[in-house]
Amino acid sequence: MEHLLLAIFLTLAIASILSIVLKRFGISHIIGYIMTGTIISYLFGFNGLNTDTLDLVGEFGIVFLMFTIGLELSLHKIKKMKELLLANGLLQVVLSVAVIFVMSYFVFGLDFNTAIIVSLAFSLSSTAIVLTYLKQSKDILTPYGQKSMGILIFQDLAVIPILLLISFLSNDTLSITEVLMQTVLSAIVVVVVMFTVGEKTVNALLKFSAKTELEELFLGSIFAIVIGASLMAHAMGFTYSLGAFIAGMIIADTDYNVKVESDIASYKDLLLGVFFFSVGTKIDVIYFMEKIHIIF
DSSP: OHHHHHHHHHHHHHHHHHHHHHHHTTOOHHHHHHHHHHHHHHHTTOTTSOOHHHHHHHHHHHHHHHHHHHHTOOHHHHHHTHHIIIIIIHHHHHHHHHHHHHIIIIISOOOHHHHHHHHHHHTOOOHHHHHHHHHHTTGGGSHHHHHHHHHHHHHHHHHHHHHHHHHHHTOTTOOHHHHHHHHHHHHHHHHHHIIIIIHHHHHHHHHHHHHTTOHHHHHHHHHHHHHHHHHHHHHTTSOHHHHHHHHHHHHHTSTTHHHHHHHHHHHHHHHHHHHHHHHHHTOOHHHHHHTHHHHO
16 A cells, blocks of 8 residues: 555656656646656556556546547537548548558568558557647637638548458458448447437436526536446447547537536546656656657
8 A cells, every 4th residue: 555655746746847857848737647648657666567457547537538529519510510520630640641651561561461560550649639739828819720620520430440451450350341330330320329318318407407506416427427428339249438528418408508518627637647758657668768769
């Protein structure tokens, strides 16, 4: 127990010091969380250990981030942003994949499947990092901020077919027709259930908990909605964050969207901190230095 408490104390102390120093130089505090994870992993020997529990907690930082994005994007807004999503998002992903594939295949001499996977991976951005910066700097309210958000949302949706394609490329026994059919059917089920039964359940739960005037009950209802939607999406083969995103879109059309977002803001930031810390624990500095030429 003392060993764990010492690890927690040092994590908080190092993260605080690094964040203050980095902020003075105009560098995102997120880098501080990642560096803290790397330092702590070497101090306490986290490298090589099973950190599934930490990863799961950290992943829910992304889940709550996607939930807050959904809160700002009702179906009405999505219809207005369809040109932003399709034009900017599709253009960014396709052009990035094309350019990086050509470099990977012809310049670096990677095989076809590897070049495809590398180009798909590099076409995506980190929603957690970019959106956090846009919100903190208030740039999300600018025209380029809105376009950036549209691209990020398109990328998050593009993750599903990209993961399917990677699974198909890495396994010769899979039938791409069967995989696509199963995915399309699962997507239809998730969307239909969420926007019919789920929408009524969410409205009823929020309305009931709001009437009690008990903050902890209202907060508990929000957590139940987010986690329930995430588990449903994951059970159907999608990411946790997709379910949370749809749940946020449903709540965006209710009268409680502003209160919900303000209530979970601190929890979302804490979980995002855990996520970036967990990323840092996986960084092997020695391996990084040995393979730095390949990384570059």
